[in-house]
Each structure stands twice: as C-alpha cells, then as structure tokens.
Amino acid sequence: MPMTAPQPAFILVRPQMGENIGAAARAMWNFGLERMRLVSPRDGWPNSRAAALASGAGRLLDNAGLYDDTAAAVADCDYVFATTARPRGLTKPVVTPERAMEQARAMIAEGRKVGVLFGPERAGLENDDIARANAIISVPVNPEFASLNLGQCVLLTAYEWRRQTAEYAPEVMEMAKTEFASAVEIEKLGDHFEQRLEAAGFFFPEAKAEGMKINLRNLWSRMPLTRADVQIFHGMLRQMVRWKERGD
Template sequence: MTDRPGQPRMVLVRPQMGENIGAAARAMLNFGLEDMQLVAPRDGWPNPAARAMASGAGRVLDRAQVAEDTAAAVASCHWVLATTARPRGMTIPVLSPEAAMREARARIASGARVGVLFGPERAGLENADIARANAVVSVPVNPDYPSLNLAQCVLLMGYEWRRATTEMAAERVELAGTAWASQAEVEALARHYETRLDEAGFFFPEEKAESMKRNLRNLWSRMPLTRSDAQILHGILRQMVRWAGRQR
C-alpha cells in the first residue's frame, strides 16, 4: 500500500458504480488529494466507467489501491474518520467536516496517517465499518433528505481539507489591468467635477453650496475607485461639457 504523505487517505468502502468512483477522483484532485483506497468495489477494478468520469483526474485512479475489506484499508492508519448522516447508537465523537479536517491536519503534521471512510451509494457505511473509526463526521444536511452522493461527500471533505491547509482570503478584488486610484487621482477627479458643476450652477442655493461640495467629495472618497474608473469618469464629464457647448 502506498501512502501519500501530508494528506488523508480517502477510503471508498464497497462503491457500487464506476462513475461515482471517477467523480470522487475528480473531486479529490480538485482539492489536491490523491490517496484513494477502494474496498471491494462491486464492479471490480479497474473500471472503464470510472476513468471516463474522472475527466483528467486519471492519475488518482492509477494510484488507487484496492483492499478486500475495511480493516485492511485502514490497517496503516493511526486515526480514522467515518462519514455518515445517520445516528448509529454508538458512543463515539461526532465532528463537523470543518473540525474533522482541522484535526486531520494537526495529526498528519505530527506524523500520523489519517483515513476517511465513505460508504456505498445505496445505504452508506455499515455499523461494522463505523466501529473501526475513531470519530464520525456528520454533515448538517436537510434531515428530511440526508443522503449525499458519494462524490458529493468526497468533494465536501476535500473542500474542508483545502480550507484547513491553505490560506484563503475571504474576499479579494481582481484588478483587470489597472490599479487602485491614489488619493491625488481621486482629488483631481473631485476637483474636476466640482469645477464643472459650479460652472453649471449646480451648487444652489448659495448657503448650501459648501455642504453640497463637501458631500460630493465625501462621495468620491467612499467609492473604491480604480485608475480606469477615474479616467472614465473624467471622460464622461468632458464629453458632457462638449455636448452642452454644442447645444448653445
């Protein structure tokens, strides 16, 4: 059995459809996971349907190992998680996917090998499989429809693994060939508009002119303008002034 250091082993227990194995491989590679273990796949292995569905993730299938039973699949693991949506009447820690992958990261960093069990499509893991796990992972799904597709469950755990091991900004802005406008550029834009609006008699009545100018400058300051934005706004005003001049 070949371990992939630095990541959990995704163990598909008695998967029934090759298509779901391929989709699971694709989900794994989406999030940098390549250690797949298959336990007694129903339709044998290798499976052409799995490769067709993997869509570029064939290397995960090439490295996949096959075990006769769950005990053999997790024999080299130090900590095992079982994914299930149903209570099983066992005394066992129950973790959210997020907490499970945080703990997996910590254990793997300390040198442990971690396995994650996923059950067959029809009924999920059996109690005998779950009894071999150190903790259960429970997804907060709709209680009226708790069944997750095998590949969906693998995708969810892969996503949480990626979140636990990769720094991700909660929000970012893609600047398409531009940069944020500097204070000087925003000031020039504000001055341009103030001058032209003043010429057009916009700041009226006179006693409100100063507060109107202040509010206008504050508007520009609140806007997250790029240099391209500022150039477009300058251009709009210039064109409007030209058009107004032609109407006279």
C-alpha cells in the same frame, strides 16, 4: 506515484458505481488529494466508467489501493473518520467536515496517519465499518433530505482539507490591466466635478453648498476607483461640456 505532501487517505467502502468512483477521484484531485483506497468495489476493478468520469484525475485511479475489507484498508491508520448522515447508536464524537479536517491536519503534522471512510451510495457505511472509526463526520444538511452522493461527500470533505492546509485570501480584486487611483487622482476628479457642477448651478441653495460638496468628496472616498475609472469620469465631464457648447 510520489506524494506531494502528507495527507489523509480517502477510503471508498464498497462503492457501487464506477461513475461515482471517478467523480470522487476528480473531487479529490480538485483539492490536491491523491491517496484513494477502494474496498470491494461492486463492479470490480479497474472500471472503465470510473476512468471516464475521473477526467484529468485518472492517475488517482491507477494508483488507488484495493482492499478486501474495511479492516485491511484502515490497518495502518492511527485515526479514522467515518462519514454518515444517520444516527448509528454508537458512542463516538460527531464533527463537521471542517472540524474533522482541522483535526486531521494537526494529527498528520505530528506524523500520524489519518483515513476517512465513505460508504456505498445506497445505504452508506454499516455499523461494522463505523465501529472501526474514531469519530464520525456529519455534514450539516437538510434533515429532511440528508443523503449525499458519494462524489458530493468526498468533494465537501476534500474542500475542507484544502481550506485547512492552504492560505487563500477570502476576497481579492481582479485588476483588469489597471491599478487603483491614488488619493491625488481622486482629489483632482473631485475638483473637476465641483467645477462642472458649480457652472451648472447644482450647489443650491448657497447655505447648503458646502455640505453638498463634502458629501460628494465622501462619496469619492468610499468608491474603490481605478485609474481607468477616473479617466472615464473625466472624459464624461469633458464630453458633456462639449455637447453643451455645440448646442446639440
């Protein structure tokens, strides 16, 4: 399978349930990762339950590397992260998923190979696995309930990888077949409101009228109005006048 871009290998160590392997594959593919390695899956390989849960990410399972032990799975890696929620009594850097994927991106850009170890569902990675890693990834979760499902842990890490390698605006405005109103259009809307409110005697007392008009103009300038919004407001004002003239 051709790789779309340099990326870390996600290594599932002794995963116990095919469903979780499938969920991990789906999480990886959600964020553009496709290098999966499996170390001694408990229920053997291939696994029909993994394929069922992977949904559209089945090709990751088809091309996953299969290894007898962790040493073989990380043999070609220049740097390895190990995910664990429990202190292990080993002296290693402990980083968040965000920091880990930031470091992974920098190392991969230099041509280095990076692996990320994920432990089995029940007990996580053993010390022998973690001893082969250069750093530990620890997710800042509730300390009273720190255990993460395998698929969840993979998803969190994959998400941080995507954040480090793709540019996304933190906020966008979805325009539904319209565009933002121009300053002139908003100015005319303000004029229309002032005319109608003036006729209705809204600007009272006279000494406060000018300040009230300025506040209204300021209100319009704060609102991200679209052309459709402006048309609706104009229509509302016109209909209100027609209703009054009909005497309904």
